[in-house]
Amino acid sequence: MRHLIALDAVATTGTFGRAAVLLGYTQSAISQQIASFERLVGAPLFDRPGGPRPVTLTPLGERLLEHARVLLDRVEATSRDLDEFQHGATGRLRIGTFESISTGLLPQIVRQLLSERPQLDIELVEAFEDDKLVDWLRAGTTDVSFFIGNNGEPGEFETVHLKMDPYVVVARADSVGDGPIGADDLVGVPLVGEHEGSCHKRVNEGLLAMGVQPRYVFRSRGNGAVLAMVRAGMGMAVMARMAIDRDDPELAIRDLDPPITPRDVRLAWRAGRTLSPVAQRLVDIALEVCDQPQPSTALAS
Amino acid sequence: MRHLIALDAVATTGTFGRAAVLLGYTQSAISQQIASFERLVGAPLFDRPGGPRPVTLTPLGERLLEHARVLLDRVEATSRDLDEFQHGATGRLRIGTFESISTGLLPQIVRQLLSERPQLDIELVEAFEDDKLVDWLRAGTTDVSFFIGNNGEPGEFETVHLKMDPYVVVARADSVGDGPIGADDLVGVPLVGEHEGSCHKRVNEGLLAMGVQPRYVFRSRGNGAVLAMVRAGMGMAVMARMAIDRDDPELAIRDLDPPITPRDVRLAWRAGRTLSPVAQRLVDIALEVCDQPQPSTALAS
DNA sequence: CATTAGCGATCACGATAGCTAATCAGTACC
DNA sequence: GGTACTGATTAGCTATCGTGATCGCTAATG
Numbered sequence: 001m002r003h004l005i006a007l008d009a010v011a012t013t014g015t016f017g018r019a020a021v022l023l024g025y026t027q028s029a030i031s032q033q034i035a036s037f038e039r040l041v042g043a044p045l046f047d048r049p050g051g052p053r054p055v056t057l058t059p060l061g062e063r064l065l066e067h068a069r070v071l072l073d074r075v076e077a078t079s080r081d082l083d084e085f086q087h088g089a090t091g092r093l094r095i096g097t098f099e100s101i102s103t104g105l106l107p108q109i110v111r112q113l114l115s116e117r118p119q120l121d122i123e124l125v126e127a128f129e130d131d132k133l134v135d136w137l138r139a140g141t142t143d144v145s146f147f148i149g150n151n152g153e154p155g156e157f158e159t160v161h162l163k164m165d166p167y168v169v170v171a172r173a174d175s176v177g178d179g180p181i182g183a184d185d186l187v188g189v190p191l192v193g194e195h196e197g198s199c200h201k202r203v204n205e206g207l208l209a210m211g212v213q214p215r216y217v218f219r220s221r222g223n224g225a226v227l228a229m230v231r232a233g234m235g236m237a238v239m240a241r242m243a244i245d246r247d248d249p250e251l252a253i254r255d256l257d258p259p260i261t262p263r264d265v266r267l268a269w270r271a272g273r274t275l276s277p278v279a280q281r282l283v284d285i286a287l288e289v290c291d292q293p294q295p296s297t298a299l300a301s
Numbered sequence: 302m303r304h305l306i307a308l309d310a311v312a313t314t315g316t317f318g319r320a321a322v323l324l325g326y327t328q329s330a331i332s333q334q335i336a337s338f339e340r341l342v343g344a345p346l347f348d349r350p351g352g353p354r355p356v357t358l359t360p361l362g363e364r365l366l367e368h369a370r371v372l373l374d375r376v377e378a379t380s381r382d383l384d385e386f387q388h389g390a391t392g393r394l395r396i397g398t399f400e401s402i403s404t405g406l407l408p409q410i411v412r413q414l415l416s417e418r419p420q421l422d423i424e425l426v427e428a429f430e431d432d433k434l435v436d437w438l439r440a441g442t443t444d445v446s447f448f449i450g451n452n453g454e455p456g457e458f459e460t461v462h463l464k465m466d467p468y469v470v471v472a473r474a475d476s477v478g479d480g481p482i483g484a485d486d487l488v489g490v491p492l493v494g495e496h497e498g499s500c501h502k503r504v505n506e507g508l509l510a511m512g513v514q515p516r517y518v519f520r521s522r523g524n525g526a527v528l529a530m531v532r533a534g535m536g537m538a539v540m541a542r543m544a545i546d547r548d549d550p551e552l553a554i555r556d557l558d559p560p561i562t563p564r565d566v567r568l569a570w571r572a573g574r575t576l577s578p579v580a581q582r583l584v585d586i587a588l589e590v591c592d593q594p595q596p597s598t599a600l601a602s
Numbered sequence: 603c604a605t606t607a608g609c610g611a612t613c614a615c616g617a618t619a620g621c622t623a624a625t626c627a628g629t630a631c632c
Numbered sequence: 633g634g635t636a637c638t639g640a641t642t643a644g645c646t647a648t649c650g651t652g653a654t655c656g657c658t659a660a661t662g
Contacts, residue, residue: 047573058577059444081368
């Protein structure tokens with residue numbers, strides 16, 4: 001390595017002495033470096049004419065110099081890229097997420113992250129079930145992942161709590177009064193909701209706990225479709241608050257009474273694995289956006 | 302450099318100890334190397350879970366490893382290319398030459414050289430005047446050059462004598478008898494020959510020294526054209542023996558009497574400059590082809 | 603629950619490599 | 633023939649890098 005730099009310097013300056021000054025060494029050091037390099041390759045790299053004439057590269061030296069410059073450039077590029085990476089300016093970030101989070105939380109976070117670091121390569125991987133997210137995170141398919149509560153083997157993941165996301169009732173604005181919706185209001189009422197999946201399971205269990213046997217008249221994987229059906233008058237929906245992305249005067253959003261246990265929205269990564277600078281920043285931004293204190297050391301799962 | 306190798310080995314084996322075995326070090330050495338590398342980049346490269354579990358790369362380490370592998374590959378490639386270059390298997394060789402030499406001498410030399418080293422990149426640069434060849438060789442446009450006699454500043458070039466190339470008369474076979482051609486045979490005879498140039502100058506001076514005032518009826522830069530004109534009966538030609546590339550029953554080749562001083566064909570290169578392996582081999586082959594002894598140390602110009 | 607095995611970190615120590623400083627030796631130029 | 637500019641060489645110091653032994657940690661074992 002030092003050899004390559006010395007070779008370049010001598011070839012450029014034409015003189016051992018000037019190369020030494022350039023590199024902050026003494027002439028002796030350069031002489032020894034070149035000599036050692038020549039011993040290494042087994043042949044002279046410079047013709048030394050003697051006297052006050054500049055040294056010149058041998059054909060071998062010339063050939064080696066070409067390679068040396070390529071290598072030095074590469075090293076330089078590596079150093080620059082690593083710096084950028086460490087400062088979080090570049091990097092890839094694969095995020096595991098649910099649709100509701102992609103709708104109600106991620107956009108703010110991603111917008112902030114991208115405004116700070118426009119060159120980032122962000123990849124979202126959406127799942128309908130917790131297990132998928134766990135598998136992906138475990139396998140390294142995702143770098144960080146949103147979780148509902150804690151998942152995986154104990155100690156396998158590290159997580160931070162972002163916010164509690166309540167389940168609410170969504171109905172046409174003209175079909176409900178003010179105030180929370182009780183169990184009575186839901187019995188026998190036609191419902192629209194999600195297809196099978198972790199989210200739906202939680203809603204379903206919650207309703208059953210309330211004593212309501214839900215009657216679904218439409219199911220979809222897309223929250224947008226569900227809301228559209230509510231808007232169209234197909235029925236009410238019980239869904240995570242976060243999945244409703246915009247204020248819609250046609251729709252009324254009401255609390256449940258008694259409420260279904262809200263979702264514990266967390267951000268998770270593999271325990272004991274260093275987060276990349278961008279992932280670290282993502283966590284911080286997520287905490288900011290959710291108004292959570294930033295634990296200096298993230299809580300264990 | 303060592304750092305990169307260690308990084309690669311640890312990442313591959315998953316363990317400091319196995320990496321050490323792989324590289325012929327002790328575990329302690331690897332541990333210190335990685336630690337020093339981490340100090341250099343300012344952040345951990347591996348997550349060490351502790352206990353009998355393998356270490357894993359941090360995101361930074363992964364990124365660095367990609368660069369490291371590219372660099373190591375390049376170093377490997379450099380080493381291979383240099384080996385080949387030193388053995389003369391690869392390399393570029395730019396040869397300064399005259400047309401007559403390109404015709405009568407070079408083909409044998411180049412054929413031999415290429416049969417030994419098929420991958421060579423040989424470039425011929427043809428000149429019509431000595432000065433051009435001198436300039437090119439001085440400037441490094443050519444690596445080696447054919448010279449007629451010695452040229453350039455004294456001590457500027459190193460040369461070896463290849464052969465003496467006599468000047469001969471070429472005529473239609475049916476237009477001359479046996480035996481050498483004397484001055485009387487040439488007086489007033491129509492001649493074909495070269496255009497201005499170093500070769501032609503020597504012929505012209507030779508003829509004048511013989512007492513012959515040459516009468517040119519055709520001149521060309523191409524020896525082939527000259528010979529064709531002789532064959533066509535335009536006249537005789539006085540030219541270097543070497544410029545006649547093949548036996549042609551239509552043509553008779555006769556000595557001059559008195560002869561013009563033959564050309565001293567030499568191979569030259571810049572004095573004090575190491576020859577590339579292929580150039581060195583070219584010199585040797587040229588000497589072989591010309592039946593010259595090979596001086597272990599080439600004669601000074 | 604104590605034991606064991608496998609892992610990396612650390613320390614002291616010796617060898618080596620790499621630098622400086624001073625000097626030597628060759629060559630061109632005045 | 634001196635002078636000035638080269639690179640080479642030598643001795644000596646120092647920082648680096650390797651080894652070997654040891655320590656501390658954790659998962660797996662019985």
